[in-house]
Amino acid sequence: MLIKKPNKIKSFEITSERNYINRRNFIKSGCLIGGGIISDNLLTAELPSQPFEILKNIKESQYSTDEQINNIIDVTSYNNYYEFGLDKDDPNLNSRDFKSRPWTIEVEGEAEKTGIFDIEDFIRPYQLEERIYRMRCVEAWSMVIPWVGIPLANVIKELKPLSSAKYVKFETLHDKKRMPGQKSGVLRWPYREGLTIAEATNPLPILAVGIYGRALPNQNGAPIRLVVPWKYGFKGIKGIVKISFIKNQPKTSWEMAAPNEYGFYANVNPKVSHPRWSQARERRIGSGVFASKQPTMLFNGYEEHVAHLYDGLNLRRNF
């Protein structure tokens, strides 16, 4: 697979990485003194309206990996976002004019708090957290990405699902004019994903609103997307406009497209091959052309946090 570099790398993308590294060192030293430079209680999340704008009041997370993070150029130019094209460099090139404001999120189904929320109101009650997660795409490549977001579990608690809510379903914006890739029939639109309620209330999944301390670029799913680090990347639905609490397992876009290749669970599993390729190893993007592939870990290395969710479940059948 060839990775094309964008011909016009904007200077702010480069500066933002440098600032980012400085900021991390600052946070690290702050932590040594006070166990965190931000006080949790008083601050609420503030979401800037432009991609790449600096996010404020971010706290560090105990769930971050200390593996080397990927370069911001890789993270913003090697993407999957079929609404903006099928090639890895398409989302960066084709999403530049996408407007992620105004933006609303509709909550419906088996929950006490339903309705249509403006993105700012939806985010405001929570503290932003940085979560540096190892990400594994079903196509056997991986990256380490410094996300900024809010724990999905906190959001769900606030929405008060009823006991009848067994699954959470997510949908991307459906608008052919704003998302030209939806003119093609490669997937059934809108892009749909789902989690069991137990998965969705596990501490790991986040609704991400940023990367590298800045508001999410369009190609990474602005203004808000899901990140589920123990599952293949396609579960991380971008540009979310709707969250539904439902009784029955929802059909996801990838399941509808190829049910023998993409299951509902999509847990990273080196022992269960994709019908067309092995999942035993992965290529870390940015490690160089001559770097050897590295072994893939069960649940992408997050086994201690999530294995209990699948007790008694046959992971080969429920892939």
Ligand SMILES: Nc1nc2c(c(=O)[nH]1)N[C@H]1C(S)=C(S)[C@@H](COP(=O)(O)O)O[C@H]1N2
């Ligand atoms: N709406 C939507 N969300 C999506 C996709 C997509 O095509 N459409 N692609 C998925 C896949 S296959 C991957 S690997 C991740 C990639 O996220 P990243 O580009 O931010 O690394 O987004 C996921 N979310």
Ligand SMILES: [Mo]
């Ligand atoms: Mo993917």
